Amino acid sequence: MADNTPKKLTLPLTEEAVCGLRAGDVVHLSGPMYTARDAAHQRLMELIRAGEELPIELAGQVIYYCGPSPAPPGRPIGSAGPTTSYRMDDFAPEMYALGLRGTIGKGNRSAHVRQALMRHPGVYFVAVGGAGALLSDRIVAAEVVAYPELGPEAIRRLVVEDFPVIVGHDCTGGTAFVGEKRLG
Amino acid sequence: MREIDVAQITDAVAEMSRRSNVELPADVIAALRQAREREDAPIACEVLDQLLLNAEYAEATGLPLCQDTGLAIVFVDLGQDVHLVGGELQQAVDAGVRRGYEEGYLRKSVVRDPLDRSTNTGDNTPAVVHLRLVPGDRVTVQFAPKGGGSENMSGLWMLTPAQGRQGVVEAIAAQVAAAGGMPCPPVVLGIGLGGTFELSALLSKRALFRPLGRPSPEEDVAGLERDVLAAVNATGVGPMGLGGRTTALAVHIERHPCHIASLPLALNVQCHAARHMTTVL
Numbered sequence: 001m002a003d004n005t006p007k008k009l010t011l012p013l014t015e016e017a018v019c020g021l022r023a024g025d026v027v028h029l030s031g032p033m034y035t036a037r038d039a040a041h042q043r044l045m046e047l048i049r050a051g052e053e054l055p056i057e058l059a060g061q062v063i064y065y066c067g068p069s070p071a072p073p074g075r076p077i078g079s080a081g082p083t084t085s086y087r088m089d090d091f092a093p094e095m096y097a098l099g100l101r102g103t104i105g106k107g108n109r110s111a112h113v114r115q116a117l118m119r120h121p122g123v124y125f126v127a128v129g130g131a132g133a134l135l136s137d138r139i140v141a142a143e144v145v146a147y148p149e150l151g152p153e154a155i156r157r158l159v160v161e162d163f164p165v166i167v168g169h170d171c172t173g174g175t176a177f178v179g180e181k182r183l184g
Numbered sequence: 185m186r187e188i189d190v191a192q193i194t195d196a197v198a199e200m201s202r203r204s205n206v207e208l209p210a211d212v213i214a215a216l217r218q219a220r221e222r223e224d225a226p227i228a229c230e231v232l233d234q235l236l237l238n239a240e241y242a243e244a245t246g247l248p249l250c251q252d253t254g255l256a257i258v259f260v261d262l263g264q265d266v267h268l269v270g271g272e273l274q275q276a277v278d279a280g281v282r283r284g285y286e287e288g289y290l291r292k293s294v295v296r297d298p299l300d301r302s303t304n305t306g307d308n309t310p311a312v313v314h315l316r317l318v319p320g321d322r323v324t325v326q327f328a329p330k331g332g333g334s335e336n337m338s339g340l341w342m343l344t345p346a347q348g349r350q351g352v353v354e355a356i357a358a359q360v361a362a363a364g365g366m367p368c369p370p371v372v373l374g375i376g377l378g379g380t381f382e383l384s385a386l387l388s389k390r391a392l393f394r395p396l397g398r399p400s401p402e403e404d405v406a407g408l409e410r411d412v413l414a415a416v417n418a419t420g421v422g423p424m425g426l427g428g429r430t431t432a433l434a435v436h437i438e439r440h441p442c443h444i445a446s447l448p449l450a451l452n453v454q455c456h457a458a459r460h461m462t463t464v465l
Contacts (some may be wrong), residue, residue: 107366129368
């Protein structure tokens, strides 16, 4: 019988909280996080590589790979599930190096990303792809904080309550993905 | 000759854009429930529980099932005794997409230039329209919003004839295993077998419109569908790639004659949000 009693964690994440997570843990997150996906990552990386200031603080934060659908009247955000994470794999190690604590998406990550999780330390959460209506219901506030011209790909600051995720890769090299081996 | 105003096609596409993105078809819900019954791994159960709950939330709130409300795929079967009047077909379909995606608060996910990602067309047009002339005086319009994550995991192989049936099963199972959790499993697999390079791809897309789990009417093809499904589920990839018995909900194969030198094989991967609707005019 399934026992998925979730761990409850408050955002932003402390190093201690990240180090206590293991692959396969079901976690409910509450607090602020940022959305960013392909186009926003390209812009953030241009700034990082030019040594310029970023429009958001990365230290301790969680980035959700998400491009929501438009908010209907009376709701903070539309459907808001995860997008596939591997497209951000080239960017993630540098962002973890700058203090990013966690990312949320769907699908496996590269070995480079997993090594970054072990080094800094950090965590990669999986949200259930295609559960965008359910996940939207756990988002209590949303505002665009950078790149509004990118539309669904703008960076948003969300506030979530009991946002359900599963630990995909942890900071000890553990993984929940079938066919992947433990690192380290 | 029966005349049909293309405004009717616009209306049908607009309504199907809105509804297909919110209402998960009953055949898909039934397949997800059956999958949930089969699973006992905690994470697989958690994922499937969330998906079933998500379908209820979407219906109750009117929110799209998934934020990726897709690129609009439209198959038009045009009866050859029909005369379309009042405008051009592609423009009529695009007008329906434009209206449906705006009124339904659906995400606009189309860039005009594949190499310039800042060129979002702003209204989710153009739709991809596949037109087929058929006997009769009706127009059948099938609509599917196709998500990018699963489309990205699709593939096409020009196998050698000697690779045969086993080669087909192995190519599909290997592709699905490599894709892992990325296309949002449990997936639905549309497969085009035979034809040519481009026809196999088109058949694989068309195969996704078949009611979920309805086997091919050709017994040997239905047998191949069962074998591919078994091989894919034996990978253990499971819901969202986190392990389990259900990697695919269904396998649909469309077969076509091909050249003596060729064995074209196309796989179109569809996520579990297998959204599709049909209107007959």
